[in-house]
Amino acid sequence: MTLVGWQxxxxxxxxxxGAPFDLGIAATSFHWLPELRCLNxxxxxxxxxxWWAMVWNVFGDPSRPxxxxxxxxxxxxxxxxxPSHGGRAGVPFALATGARLSAFGRCGAFRxxxxxxxxxxxxxxxxxxxxxxxxxxxxxxRPADEQRQVLGQLRRIAEDEFGGRVTRNMITILYTARRx
Numbered sequence: 001m002t003l004v005g006w007q008x009x010x011x012x013x014x015x016x017x018g019a020p021f022d023l024g025i026a027a028t029s030f031h032w033l034p035e036l037r038c039l040n041x042x043x044x045x046x047x048x049x050x051w052w053a054m055v056w057n058v059f060g061d062p063s064r065p066x067x068x069x070x071x072x073x074x075x076x077x078x079x080x081x082x083p084s085h086g087g088r089a090g091v092p093f094a095l096a097t098g099a100r101l102s103a104f105g106r107c108g109a110f111r112x113x114x115x116x117x118x119x120x121x122x123x124x125x126x127x128x129x130x131x132x133x134x135x136x137x138x139x140x141x142r143p144a145d146e147q148r149q150v151l152g153q154l155r156r157i158a159e160d161e162f163g164g165r166v167t168r169n170m171i172t173i174l175y176t177a178r179r180x
Contacts, residue, residue, distance in 0.1 A: 021045050026054045031084040031093040035103045043109035046179040052110065054175045056084070056094035061119050061169035068129075068158070068166045075153050080141035094173045101175075110177035117173040124166045126158040 024042050026033075042052045060066050084093050094100075097115055104113045124132065130151050133139055139147055158166050 016045055020047065022047055022050045024050070024052045028056050028084075030054045031056075031082070036106055039103055039107040040109065043107060043179050048179055050179045052177050052179065054094075054100075056092075056173050058084075058092050058094050058171045058173060059168055060092070061171050062095075064119070064169045066169050068162060068168060071157050071161055072154060075150060075157075076138065079146070079150070080138050082137045084137075095171065097173075104175075104177055109180055111180050112178040113175070114177075115173060115175045117171050120170050120172065122168045122170050124158075124168070126155050126164045126166070129158045129166045130155045 024046055026038075030038070039052075046052060060069055095117070097117075100115065101113060104110050133154055134147070134151055139150065142150065158164060
């Protein structure tokens with residue numbers, strides 16, 4: 001059997017039989033969950049030798065300039081922040097590899113723990129930019145009229161300052177581990 005994805009509300013409440021799963025995946029979601037408790041829960045649900053995977057697409061790559069991010073930073077930082085943005089150090093949750101690997105170690109139920117990060121580029125027109133940003137939890141947490149205003153400003157910046165073509169530097173990062 002395969003377990004694909006978890007909803008935040010379901011992690012501790014899901015009525016799932018223990019240890020029947022060969023694979024569990026958290027796709028761009030694990031930053032919302034109590035990490036150690038949920039790694040322990042994943043281990044309970046996986047068969048011995050089963051695999052656990054966590055994957056994120058991170059917007060921004062600290063090793064490459066990101067002019068659109070810089071142009072919109074002030075607009076977007078004045079609002080709710082997702083836990084994916086990271087703590088005081090400013091390192092996105094997914095890219096804090098030491099912390100993620102440490103959590104696996106504290107759990108103690110996994111072996112063959114690894115991670116891989118791949119940089120890539122996302123190109124969007126102004127409509128695609130607004131549509132994408134409208135899905136971000138940072139945006140959906142705002143009141144509706146504030147969302148419209150901020151998305152309108154994003155569109156204006158994309159069109160006026162970037163000629164309708166936005167390039168975002170991305171990193172996809174994958175963590176995998178095998179249950180002991």
